[in-house]
Amino acid sequence: MIRFLVAPLAALALAACGSADTTPDDAAGRDGVWMKGDLHLHSHHSRDALDNPMADLVDIAEARGMDFFVVTDHDNHVDGVIATWDDPDYRSEQMILLYGSEFTTAKGHANTLSATRYDHRALYALRDAGGPALAARADELGVHLSANHPTNSDPWLFGYDGIVDSLEVWNALYAFPSDNRANLDLWDSLMEAGLRMPARGGSDCHHQQGIQPLGLNIGTPTTWVYAAERSAEAVIEAIARGRASISYAPGAERLILDADTDGDGTFETLMGDNAVATGESVRFRVRIDGFRALAGYTLDIVHNGAVVDTLRPSAPETFFTYAPEPGARHYYRVELNGSTPEAETLPAQAIGFYGRKVALSNPVHFGFAD
Ligand SMILES: [Zn+2]
Ligand SMILES: [Zn+2]
Structure with a gap:
């Protein structure tokens, strides 16, 4: 398996650059x-x-x-x-x-x-x-x-x-x-x-x-x-x-999960990353890009396969804190649920097909093999 590609930046026959609404984080x-x-x-x-x-x-x-x-x-x-x-x-x-x-x-x-x-x-x-x-x-x-x-x-x-x-x-x-x-x-x-x-x-x-x-x-x-x-x-x-x-859809909310694993106030560890658990508290941040005030969100926090808490985000940024113990593997990921009025891309009758699942993130890991 290839975990990290190291392909050179060759000229790409299919690739094209364009302007999009993406911006630096x-x-x-x-x-x-x-x-x-x-x-x-x-x-x-x-x-x-x-x-x-x-x-x-x-x-x-x-x-x-x-x-x-x-x-x-x-x-x-x-x-x-x-x-x-x-x-x-x-x-x-x-x-x-x-x-x-x-x-x-x-x-x-x-x-x-x-x-x-x-x-x-x-x-x-x-x-x-x-x-x-x-x-x-x-x-x-x-x-x-x-x-x-x-x-x-x-x-x-x-x-x-x-x-x-x-x-x-x-x-x-x-x-x-x-x-x-x-x-x-x-x-x-x-x-x-x-x-x-x-x-x-x-x-x-x-x-x-x-x-x-x-x-x-x-x-x-x-x-x-x-x-x-x-x-x-x-x-x-x-x-x-x-x-x-x-x-769930192109115009839907986007989740960004990151964490401040060393307590310095900077959320340097992004979903997908693998950090070292020190036993100290770790502050996690969930950003909901495209936050809608009336969406009735719930945010499930999944730790090592189990939902350990369900939050009700009332702002585009939500925080939670855990202290993963050293010497064991941990991962934390989030799932966002809420209303899904994706009228811009889907007929209204399709809404029920998505349930209330809006988005989900990859995890922040601790103590996994690199
Ligand atoms: Zn297929
Ligand atoms: Zn297939």
Whole structure:
């Protein structure tokens, strides 16, 4: 597995820089950029998405303000030869486009993410191989491997520890019909076992016709990343580091979880990071970008797989304090619930499909292996 990509900043055929509403995270003294995107999509190059033309996908993604974008067509529909990347409509002046595909096998599905073109056939050849061989090949190819919808009817059976670089914990509609609660339980069980397993979302949007687009389309959910710079490499590195949170829609609230682990008043430790527990109190900060006063929020604090408190945020910044004891592993993550009036991108009848789940964060870790 590749936890941190070190690819050079080569000229990227698909990448484009554009202006977006992302700004440096000045509040924490950091100089990266927050960027949003969808990490699981199918175009007409997938046989089960023939009514999802590439040009429409790009247009919709741009209209929804996406900063990065990847079309992950099923590789088994094209015998491992990815036509998506050569589609003349897979271009954008506004978004950073990644190279990817959905590795679609009898032992589960995973998305590849890459800043540069790679030989997907070399990965496709290992569809019946074991997890370690698959991970070694992904490493050789320099691609990020991310397990998709790991608990649905195509469960991921290649394994996790040292095999995949991230996990899709939010696929398509949050509440109905979905396996997202089971995905989150799996994620927690992996982290309780000591794995640093970055989480991401993916809409898995297949259609622009029929009923699917009434409730689900590009950006539902949206993954926000904190990237060191506006580049494809930096987007993938941010995902691999867990510097990411997931929101149910492109215009929905965004969560930022960070912590002041050394008590100096600066929230230097960002979600995804791994700190050392000293036994002293640690102050955590949750920022809700796009805070709405009447949303009726509840904020669940998850510590080592269990909800240990539920807060009612009444301002864009909320704080909580714990003192993780030294010598043990700890992680803290948050889930934001509330009303979800996403009229700008979804018909009103879709609201119930998301329940009250607004957003969730990756964790701040203590005492995990680096
Ligand atoms: Zn799939
Ligand atoms: Zn898919």
